[in-house]
Structures are given as structure tokens and as C-alpha cells.
Amino acid sequence: MHVHFPGILEVAVAPRPIDYDLPFPYRCSPDIEMARTGNLAWVERYSLVCAEQNLDRYKSWGISQLAAYAYPEARGEDLALAADALGWFTLFDDQFDEALGEQPDEVAGICMKLLSLIPPGADSDTGADLDSFSRSYIDLWSRSTQGMSDDWCLRLRRSWQQTFEGFVEEAEERRTRAVPTVDTYLRKRVKSLGAYVWCDLVERLVGCHVPERAWSLPILHELRRFHGELCVILNDLFSLEREAEFEHSGDNLVLLTATRQSLALQESMEEALRVAEGKALEVMRLHMQIPHLADQIAATSEERAQLALYAGALTSLPRSNLDWSQHTLRYRDVPAIR
Structure with missing residues (x-):
């Protein structure tokens, strides 16, 4: 399905509190x-933000x-790592809000270069030529990865690879103006x-360590996916104005739903909240299955x-x-920071 979104984008989309809570x-x-x-x-040391007004x-x-909020148990350097990772990701993602984000081959090249910098197969001879993001x-x-097992490091690498693949898929959809299913x-x-x-x-x-054999069963994978989908929906509700300004409507569930179902914007927001409620219920259901998962893998206490x-x-x-947004x-910031 290939459409444009002029009718939606002409609607004034103002930042507003979302009347929703999570269990x-x-x-x-x-x-x-x-x-x-x-x-x-850290951001200044790596020149991730170049101008003083952009740093503000x-x-x-x-x-x-x-x-x-995301890692409330983290303290000290661990919380600093979380902030640096989230800040890096946000700034890296923003560069694709402009013309670059409609060039899937260019996006793939940027992302695959980053993936090549981490084990296995990292090229140790490229350090002098790397940009600030790299x-x-x-x-x-x-x-x-400090202090983490080899299995966990491989899992993290796969997750980064999935993330970068998602960037490329988004770029392809932006280029074609495709509107995916929900x-x-x-x-x-x-x-x-x-x-x-x-x-x-x-x-x-x-500081928790999931038994490796637990990943052979689907429950943890489903739990991660539903938590991720909840994050997506909440992100899309709060970033609606920003993404409407960029006309990347295929990147926002509210705008996508409004187009596919011919809904008014408010109706589409309400539909997104209903989807979020369903995902939250799935999360609660899966949480109740964690003891059964432990039984299946003969977990110790x-x-x-x-x-x-x-x-x-x-x-x-x-x-x-939800809380941060x-x-x-x-x-409320539309131009990308660099």
C-alpha cells in the first residue's frame, strides 16, 4: 500500500498529556x-553535539x-552507561529524520560499518579514520560488555544487528512511501x-543473569517483544507532532492507523491506546508464566x-x-541536532 498523508498532516498536532497509565x-x-x-x-568528548545551542x-x-526511569536499579557508572547509550542512540537516530533517512543503501552502509567495529570480526586497524558516532x-x-559472558555479548550483538536492520527497513519504507500493516x-x-x-x-x-537455557523457550522472547511494542506505541503517541512535521507518517502508529482505517486523529490516538492496553495485558499474562518457565528449565532457587x-x-x-515523555x-524540537 503506497499513499501520502496530506489530510492528516494538515491537522494541528499539539503536544498533550496522554490520559493513560501502565500497570x-x-x-x-x-x-x-x-x-x-x-x-x-561524554557527548562533548566525542563531539556528538557540535554547537552550543544544540547542546542546550x-x-x-x-x-x-x-x-x-528505565534502569532504576542502576547506580553510578552503570547509570552513566545507560544515559550514554540512550543519548548516543537518540542522536544517531535523528540523522535519519532528514533526506538521508530516505536512502536505504546509504543507511545500510552507515549501520553495517558500525556493526563491523564490534566482535566478532572487528577491524582493529580503522580507529584513526573513525567518525564521532563510530x-x-x-x-x-x-x-x-565488561564482565559479561560470551553468550550475552553475542546476544547483544544480534540485538544491535536487528536495530540496524530496522533502520534500513524504515529508510526503504520512507523512500517508497509504503504504509505497512500494524x-x-x-x-x-x-x-x-x-x-x-x-x-x-x-x-x-x-546485575541479573538469565540462565542461558531459558532462551531456548519462547516466553522471554515474547516478553521482550511485548515490552518493546509498548515502548513503540507510547513513543508514537508522544512524538506525534514531531513525526507529522517530518511527514514520516509510516513511522508513527497513530498516523498509520488513521490512514489505514480512515480515522480522525483523535480516534486513531484512542485506537493506539487500546492496542497498548492489549499489549500490557499480554505482558501481565507472560509474567505469570515465569514460574512455569523456571519449572521447564529445572531452575535452581x-x-x-x-x-x-x-x-x-x-x-x-x-x-x-511514559514518565519521561x-x-x-x-x-517539541523538530530539527535534528548536529
Whole structure:
């Protein structure tokens, strides 16, 4: 299906509070200020933000607050890592909001270059020629994988690969003005939002270790996907104005639904909230199956505790999107920062 969105984009879309809550508790790390100071220094050190006025705008986004909501158990350097990763991802993603984001071959080249910088197969001879995103990405990888198992590092690499594949898929849809189905859209956006990366980092930043054999069963994969889909829907509700301005309507569930179902914008927002409620119910259902998963893998008492800790920590990811998005100024900024 190939359409344009003039009727939707002519509607004034103003930032507004979303009358919605999640059945997961609000939590926040106490180390926000340390993470904020460290993240700003890190962003400047790697020249990820070039102009002073752009640095002020970046500050207004409150990335360290998002990190503290997403990983409330993280402290000190661990929370700083979360803030740096989220800040890097946000700035990297924004470069595709403009013309570059409609050139899938160019996007693929940029993303695959980054993937080539991390094990296995990393090229150690390219350091002198790397740009700021590449150098900072290597730093994030090194800090993220410190002390983690080889299996976990491979899982994180696969998650980054899925993320980059999602960027390329989005670029192809922007180029063709294709409007995917809701299921196809959510599957793609969970990847391009980096949701699987953020799920992986739960183990690193919270300090829990999921038994490797638990990944042979579908429940944890489904749990990650539904948490990711919730993040996507909440992101799309709050970023509606920003994405309408860019006319990337195939990248927003609200605008996509309005077009496919011939709905008014408010009706489409309400439909998105109904979808979110369904995803939240699926998450709750899967949480109730964690003890059964533990039985299936003959988990020890310690492994059961680790599984419960991981599943509980995942709920902070969509919750952080909801709480942070209510206050950040990011979605009132349209031009990309560089």
C-alpha cells in the first residue's frame, strides 16, 4: 500500500498529556545528577553535539532522567552507561529524520560499518579514520560488555544487528512511501527503536543473569517483544507532532492507523491506546508464566530469583517512556541536532 498523508498532516498536532497509565510501578534511580553531568561530558568528548545551542537543546531532553526511569536499579557508572547509550542512540537516530533517512543503501552502509567495529570480526586497524558516532559506539560496546559472558555479548550483538536492520527497513519504507500493516509496523519499529538492546542491557545494568537455557523457550522472547511494542506505541503517541512535521507518517502508529482505517486523529490516538492496553495485558499474562518457565528449565532457587528479577526489571522500559515523555522537551524540537 503506497499513499501520502496530506489530510492528516494538515491537522494541528499539539503536544498533550496522554490520559493513560501502565500497570507497572514508577521507579527512579537516585543517581540522576551524576549521570547527567557524566553524559554531557561524554557527548562533548566525542563531539556528538557540535554547537552550543544544540547542546542546550540536548540538555532539555533529559536523557539522564530517561535512563534513571528505565534502569532504576542502576547506580553510578552503570547509570552513566545507560544515559550514554540512550543519548548516543537518540542522536544517531535523528540523522535519519532528514533526506538521508530516505536512502536505504546509504543507511545500510552507515549501520553495517558500525556493526563491523564490534566482535566478532572487528577491524582493529580503522580507529584513526573513525567518525564521532563510530568512536563513541566502540566505547559503549566496551563498557557494555565488561564482565559479561560470551553468550550475552553475542546476544547483544544480534540485538544491535536487528536495530540496524530496522533502520534500513524504515529508510526503504520512507523512500517508497509504503504504509505497512500494524503488525508489520510494530515488528519493524521494535527493532529500530533499539528495544532488544535496551532489554539486553537490563542484565548488565541491573546485575541479573538469565540462565542461558531459558532462551531456548519462547516466553522471554515474547516478553521482550511485548515490552518493546509498548515502548513503540507510547513513543508514537508522544512524538506525534514531531513525526507529522517530518511527514514520516509510516513511522508513527497513530498516523498509520488513521490512514489505514480512515480515522480522525483523535480516534486513531484512542485506537493506539487500546492496542497498548492489549499489549500490557499480554505482558501481565507472560509474567505469570515465569514460574512455569523456571519449572521447564529445572531452575535452581537462585536462577528462579534471577528470572523474576529480569522480568520485573523489563517493566521499567515502557514505564520510563511514559514518565519521561510527559516532561521532556525533545518532542517539541523538530530539527535534528548536529
